[in-house]
Amino acid sequence: MAEGLHDSDVKNPVLRWVDRRLPVVSMVQREYGTFPTPRNFNYFWNFGALAMINLVIMIATGVILSMQYSANTLLAFDSVERIMRDVNYGWLLRYAHANGASMFFIVVYVHIWRSLFYGSYKTPRELLFMIGVVIFILMMATAFMGYVLPWGQMSFWGATVITNLFSAIPLVGEHIVTWLWGGFSVDNPTLNRFFSLHFLLPFVITGVVFLHIAALHITGSNNPLGIEPKGPKDTLPFHPYYTMKDSVGIVVYFMVFAVLVFFMPNALGHPDNYIPANPLVTPAHIVPEWYFLPFYAVLRAVPNKLGGVALMGGALVILFVLPWLDGSPVRSMRFRPIAKWAFLLWTVNFFVLMWVGGKPAEQPYILIAQICTAYYFAYFLVILPLLAKFERPLPLPASIAEAVLKRRGGGPLPAGAAAKPMEKA
Amino acid sequence: MRRIATTLKAAAVAAVLATGVGAALAWAPSARAAEGHDVIQIPDTRFSFDGIFGTFDRASAQRGFQVYKEVCSACHAMHQLSYRHLTQIGLSPAQVQALSSQFQVQDGPNDNGEMFERPARPADRFRRPFANDAAARAANNGALPPDLSVMTKAREGGADYIHALLVGYEEPPPGVTIANGMHYNKYFPGHQIAMAAPLNTEGQVTFADGTKATVDQMAADISTFLTWAAEPELEQRRAMGVRMLIFLAILGGLAYAVKRKVWADAH
Numbered sequence: 001m002a003e004g005l006h007d008s009d010v011k012n013p014v015l016r017w018v019d020r021r022l023p024v025v026s027m028v029q030r031e032y033g034t035f036p037t038p039r040n041f042n043y044f045w046n047f048g049a050l051a052m053i054n055l056v057i058m059i060a061t062g063v064i065l066s067m068q069y070s071a072n073t074l075l076a077f078d079s080v081e082r083i084m085r086d087v088n089y090g091w092l093l094r095y096a097h098a099n100g101a102s103m104f105f106i107v108v109y110v111h112i113w114r115s116l117f118y119g120s121y122k123t124p125r126e127l128l129f130m131i132g133v134v135i136f137i138l139m140m141a142t143a144f145m146g147y148v149l150p151w152g153q154m155s156f157w158g159a160t161v162i163t164n165l166f167s168a169i170p171l172v173g174e175h176i177v178t179w180l181w182g183g184f185s186v187d188n189p190t191l192n193r194f195f196s197l198h199f200l201l202p203f204v205i206t207g208v209v210f211l212h213i214a215a216l217h218i219t220g221s222n223n224p225l226g227i228e229p230k231g232p233k234d235t236l237p238f239h240p241y242y243t244m245k246d247s248v249g250i251v252v253y254f255m256v257f258a259v260l261v262f263f264m265p266n267a268l269g270h271p272d273n274y275i276p277a278n279p280l281v282t283p284a285h286i287v288p289e290w291y292f293l294p295f296y297a298v299l300r301a302v303p304n305k306l307g308g309v310a311l312m313g314g315a316l317v318i319l320f321v322l323p324w325l326d327g328s329p330v331r332s333m334r335f336r337p338i339a340k341w342a343f344l345l346w347t348v349n350f351f352v353l354m355w356v357g358g359k360p361a362e363q364p365y366i367l368i369a370q371i372c373t374a375y376y377f378a379y380f381l382v383i384l385p386l387l388a389k390f391e392r393p394l395p396l397p398a399s400i401a402e403a404v405l406k407r408r409g410g411g412p413l414p415a416g417a418a419a420k421p422m423e424k425a
Numbered sequence: 426m427r428r429i430a431t432t433l434k435a436a437a438v439a440a441v442l443a444t445g446v447g448a449a450l451a452w453a454p455s456a457r458a459a460e461g462h463d464v465i466q467i468p469d470t471r472f473s474f475d476g477i478f479g480t481f482d483r484a485s486a487q488r489g490f491q492v493y494k495e496v497c498s499a500c501h502a503m504h505q506l507s508y509r510h511l512t513q514i515g516l517s518p519a520q521v522q523a524l525s526s527q528f529q530v531q532d533g534p535n536d537n538g539e540m541f542e543r544p545a546r547p548a549d550r551f552r553r554p555f556a557n558d559a560a561a562r563a564a565n566n567g568a569l570p571p572d573l574s575v576m577t578k579a580r581e582g583g584a585d586y587i588h589a590l591l592v593g594y595e596e597p598p599p600g601v602t603i604a605n606g607m608h609y610n611k612y613f614p615g616h617q618i619a620m621a622a623p624l625n626t627e628g629q630v631t632f633a634d635g636t637k638a639t640v641d642q643m644a645a646d647i648s649t650f651l652t653w654a655a656e657p658e659l660e661q662r663r664a665m666g667v668r669m670l671i672f673l674a675i676l677g678g679l680a681y682a683v684k685r686k687v688w689a690d691a692h
Contacts, residue, residue: 039691081505081575084658091658092665236691244684251677255670262666263477266578274579274655275571284614 031217036235037242038223040400044118045221045242046249047111053250054104055209059202061097062146069149071195073188076151077276095265096257101143102268103257105291108136116322117343119331120222126323128215133319135208140292142201145194147289152273157286159186159194165299168306185279225403226331227396234400285360293357294350298376300361301369311373318380325380327388335394339387346379465612467582467589470645474584474652477667480660481653483515488632489650490514492643495630496623497573500565502553505574506654509547513657514650521547528552566606568619577648577655584648586612591644594622 008019008026019025068087070079083090112132115121121129144162148155163180167173182189220229229235236242260267268290272283288296298315302308318325333340353372359365397403473482490511493503508525512518526544530552533540545552554570555561562569577583593612597603607617624643632638653659 078505085505085510091662095662240687241691244680244687247680248677248684251673251680255673255677258666258669258673262662262669265662271579271581274575 031238032243033237033239035217035238036220036229036232037238038221038229038400039234039236039241040223040225040404041221041242041245042224043245043249044110044114044224046246046253047107047114048216049246050107050249050253051104051111052209053253054100054107055202055205058097058100058104059206061093061100062199062202065093065097066195066199069195071149071192073151073191073277076149076191080150092261095261098269099257099260099265101146101289102260102291103253104139105143106256107253108139109291112136113347115222117333118222118224119226119326119328119333121323122326122329122331123323124219125215125222128212128219129323130320131208131212131215133316135205135212136319137316138201138205138208142198142205143289143291145198145201147273148191148194149198150273151191151277153275153277153281153283154270154273154286156186156277156279157283158288159190161286162288163190165305165309165312168309170306222331223400224332224334225397225400226335227400230399231401287358290354290358293355294353295357297353297357297369298373300357301366301373311377315373315376318377322380322384326384328384328391328393330393330396335396336387336391337394338391339384342379342383342387346375349375349379465614467585467612470585470588470648472584472645472649472652474649474659477663479663481514482649484634484636485646485649486514486653487516487650488630488634488636488643489646489648489653491632492624492630492647493573493650496643497647498551498554500554500561500570500620501573502555502570503551503574503654504553504572506551507548508545508551510654510657514653518547525549566619570620573651573654575655577652579655584652587651588644588648590618591622591624591647592641594625 005020006023006026008016008023010016010019010025015025065083068079068083068090070076080094083094085091087093115129115132144158148159163177163186166176166180169176178184180190181187182193223229270287270289287293295312295315299308299312302311328336328339330336333343349372352368353376356365356369356372397406473479473485493501508521511521511524516524525547528545528549529542530545530549531540532543535541555564558569571579577587580586582589589612590610593610595609595611597609597616601609601616603609603617607619608621609616610618624640624647627637627639629640630638630643636642656662
């Protein structure tokens with residue numbers, strides 16, 4: 001082997017020539033071929049791959065849409081309608097992009113839920129989890145700015161409400177809002193910069209996603225038992241086992257996506273956004289997209305504007321310190337008899353917040369939002385720290401392989417025996 | 426047995442989550458309906474385009490266009506549509522050509538720098554009834570007749586709402602005072618609408634196909650036409666969706682079979 005070249009074991013001479021100079025083939029083989037992966041994933045472990053695919057779909061459809069879209073307050077609404085009518089399959093691109101945003105949040109919410117239930121945020125994966133939270137926040141910013149682009153009534157008024165939140169910051173708040181708007185109200189400069197940022201941020205997200213994956217491939221994946229693999233018996237090569245299992249999930253994901261795009265493309269949107277933006281007419285009720293509703297509910301639960309903004313921000317930022325709030329060494333909620341129920345209640349609580357976020361800001365909804373907000377934070381700040389001290393977890397299995405074989409209901413697997421296929425739990 | 430129990434448990438957790446997401450999504454629209462405090466039930470109308478396999482009744486859409494042309498277009502623009510689009514609801518290119526040439530549209534400037542009127546071509550957008558919004562307001566007691574291009578997508582209830590609104594005019598109930606120039610409509614949010622009942626007498630429009638032009642019939646036809654105008658891709662979209670789901674179901678079956686084979690010795 002020549003000096004300074006990578007030691008490649010690729011057979012194909014052309015690929016080998018490339019691989020010795022730039023070992024991409026080796027890398028893919030190492031990280032996605034033979035990569036040792038816990039053998040006991042359930043289908044919740046599909047959602048990382050689904051999020052990746054969703055990001056690719058959003059960028060692909062978005063880049064093509066941007067070729068037809070005009071980021072100008074006088075043209076934006078009509079340019080979107082032109083895409084729907086006169087661009088070949090423009091309706092498909094736009095509906096896939098708009099509903100793709102909803103799909104992205106469904107996928108990412110399940111992904112985060114998986115992480116919270118199986119304790120994937122605990123050591124050594126704290127940074128992996130925190131990078132994930134960064135991706136989530138970037139997604140929210142991107143989705144918000146994307147919703148402004150069609151320049152309908154909800155675009156305009158949503159942008160007005162959300163950017164106005166910054167005015168709650170003492171002393172400099174008003175100046176920050178003027179700076180964000182590029183003027184003294186949401187107007188053409190605002191639309192222009194939102195379009196620019198909406199185009200930029202997905203590529204920032206892509207970069208952070210690579211950090212997320214890089215960190216994942218250092219620590220390896222968590223698994224439903226929450227115990228580390230102790231040897232080769234506990235793992236399987238990523239390919240073909242998890243490439244195939246992910247493929248099943250991807251098809252199911254596409255079916256849900258297809259139902260939304262082809263049969264109910266506007267079900268998750270708001271009719272008011274088909275009315276062109278009008279700064280002189282305020283809609284009866286300004287509601288954000290469904291995926292923001294839980295946080296919107298937290299915002300409105302506080303009668304004080306600054307307090308509401310701080311708490312809404314806190315609802316996201318608290319995830320950054322979650323690895324240190326939950327001191328229990330047991331990761332998976334399967335072995336935490338009390339924390340499991342506290343967390344499932346937190347999950348229900350999250351849906352109640354989502355529901356109440358879409359209701360008008362009046363009683364009894366305000367009271368419900370306040371109770372739910374209290375539980376949202378209490379779970380992180382009180383329940384998890386206390387349970388770490390007082391909860392007695394169930395005994396953990398000795399190894400992943402042992403747990404898997406025990407569930408088979410027999411002794412050790414004889415080499416080469418054709419075991420009956422098992423549904424993944 | 427244990428294995429089955431675990432599988433069931435996991436399925437239950439997934440089902441609870443899915444139901445949660447589904448319920449939250451289902452709640453979102455009802456949350457909107459509740460915003461108006463005074464909740465108005467919009468009656469459900471049966472349309473040809475209802476359901477997954479529904480398509481536009483071409484005859485109804487054409488009658489609806491006639492209602493638009495003879496009644497609505499006096500005040501309401503539909504500036505997203507061109508005359509050429511009408512071939513999609515069954516008009517021949519020659520009919521569209523003849524139809525568009527009935528309208529005078531402004532073009533220019535010509536070589537002398539002057540704007541001029543000419544007969545519309547199929548590629549022209551539907552002619553707007555007013556030069557601008559101010560002119561529209563001036564002619565309508567200060568109210569602006571909205572553009573109808575995407576109206577069924579821009580109102581909660583869609584075509585059902587349009588139909589209900591057009592047949593929902595009645596005398597105000599006792600105790601309700603109507604502002605000057607306003608009209609009572611039982612399906613309009615707030616019940617006071619600036620538009621006078623546009624479809625008010627049977628036979629207001631004479632349909633070429635002999636369909637009796639009752640107010641309800643005209644309202645249903647214009648709702649069909651407006652739904653087509655707002656979602657001209659609807660039929661193509663649903664047909665593609667059905668094919669897509671069949672394809673995905675087969676692909677999913679194959680993927681699952683391969684997955685089970687791959688995993689057969691791994692459990």
